[in-house]
Amino acid sequence: MDKFISNQLIVSRSVVRQGIQRGEAAVNGMLVRDSGTLIDVDNDIIAYKGNIINYKEYVYILMNKPHGVLSAATDKMCKTVVDLVPDHLKRQGIVPVGRLDKDTTGLLIITDDGAFAHNCISPKKKISKSYIAHLDGDINEDMIAKFQNGVVLADGTVCRSAILERMDKNIARITITEGKYHQVKRMFGTVGLGVNGLHRESIGGLYLPNTLKFGECIEMTKQQLEDCIYNKKV
Numbered sequence: 001m002d003k004f005i006s007n008q009l010i011v012s013r014s015v016v017r018q019g020i021q022r023g024e025a026a027v028n029g030m031l032v033r034d035s036g037t038l039i040d041v042d043n044d045i046i047a048y049k050g051n052i053i054n055y056k057e058y059v060y061i062l063m064n065k066p067h068g069v070l071s072a073a074t075d076k077m078c079k080t081v082v083d084l085v086p087d088h089l090k091r092q093g094i095v096p097v098g099r100l101d102k103d104t105t106g107l108l109i110i111t112d113d114g115a116f117a118h119n120c121i122s123p124k125k126k127i128s129k130s131y132i133a134h135l136d137g138d139i140n141e142d143m144i145a146k147f148q149n150g151v152v153l154a155d156g157t158v159c160r161s162a163i164l165e166r167m168d169k170n171i172a173r174i175t176i177t178e179g180k181y182h183q184v185k186r187m188f189g190t191v192g193l194g195v196n197g198l199h200r201e202s203i204g205g206l207y208l209p210n211t212l213k214f215g216e217c218i219e220m221t222k223q224q225l226e227d228c229i230y231n232k233k234v
């Protein structure tokens with residue numbers, strides 16, 4: 001029982017054990033003080049500190065990543081996206097799906113479902129990711145054609161065809177289907193443009209809800225996420 005509670009909430013095994021011994025846990029309404037009590041996660045109703053724990057194999061979180069926060073689970077120096085996840089959604093093993101740079105904002109999925117994360121970032125799946133880029137110079141037709149033909153980065157890496165849409169003279173939407181290191185910034189670098197601001201607006205057909213402020217999260221189900229990403233009707 002202590003392993004289950006500790007995994008579902010982000011509480012260490014030893015703290016949970018102490019809580020159970022103090023009489024803070026119940027199975028099917030009966031107080032249980034033995035932390036080694038065997039439970040059936042599909043059928044037993046487990047309560048800890050007065051709250052019923054709804055068993056979920058995995059958790060799927062959508063975050064509007066703020067500027068200045070690392071896309072990582074932990075870091076000694078810097079605040080991470082996992083630090084921002086509210087306690088009721090926090091679990092051991094949650095990590096961001098792919099990385100946004102520290103200064104990039106926008107749509108980020110956080111989960112402990114490794115297979116889901118792998119599918120989402122695998123270039124083989126060709127899931128599109130779109131970003132709004134604020135640039136330090138103007139966008140022209142040549143750049144749009146160059147991006148469409150596949151940019152060759154400074155180190156010789158060839159990028160897949162990307163869609164560049166001019167939204168204002170120095171603001172563009174760029175849609176790519178892979179996720180190389182600093183890809184968008186490096187792609188703009190090849191046409192002599194620096195990126196002053198980058199915001200991810202979508203992954204496949206999944207968009208940030210416009211009510212979600214920077215740093216806020218919502219929980220979704222795997223089904224909801226997949227229906228949106230692969231653009232099925234929800």
Ligand code: URA
Nearest residue numbers: 101104182183184185
């Ligand atoms: N491309 C970048 O250069 N940075 C990001 O954060 C995401 C894509």
